[in-house]
Amino acid sequence: GENVEQHPSTLSVQEGDSAVIKCTYSDSASNYFPWYKQELGKRPQLIIDIRSNVGEKKDQRIAVTLNKTAKHFSLHITETQPEDSAVYFCAASRRRDDKIIFGKGTRLHILP
């Protein structure tokens, strides 16, 4: 079955700097890759996603890149702000009626 690896488990960056979180997946049939943000004590919420027919997607300070050949995808956050402090999860799924598997998460700390 699908396996999603996420790195690093913890990341600290200075406010205003960029943060990058990386994920790899094992199933070459996976075609949908969402990223979720979970603030302390709250439920996960989708922040950006990418499908396998696209190499990069941006939404303001957040971008996701996908390398299908290498089976990895990354989340990029630029100009980090205190409210970016949270746990971020990557995930992968194969098709509309299949399960979604999550990585173990990255705890991002934005340092003042």
Next chain:
Amino acid sequence: NAGVTQTPKFQVLKTGQSMTLQCAQDMNHEYMSWYRQDPGMGLRLIHYSVGAGITDQGEVPNGYNVSRSTTEDFPLRLLSAAPSQTSVYFCASCRDTSSYEQYFGPGTRLTVT
């Protein structure tokens, strides 16, 4: 539109007790799932359902049962609670898993003593 609701929010069980965690959604989503979240382990899939009458196992199904008799409801049953099942449980739903956002419920914090 309430989204995804879960009850209870908190629960304490003794080892060996059984209970059902309730999950409901009012968005007419076909796909529903249960995850458990433990420190350092991320969100691990317990069971999922792609429609009424259809369920399947996820990554960590042992000790849990599910059923999906209606599109709206997807209860998770703990058969005989064990301390290893102490966790935060999230229910989630989406239209389908190929390109649609999963909406999560608020979670249930379960402690088994």
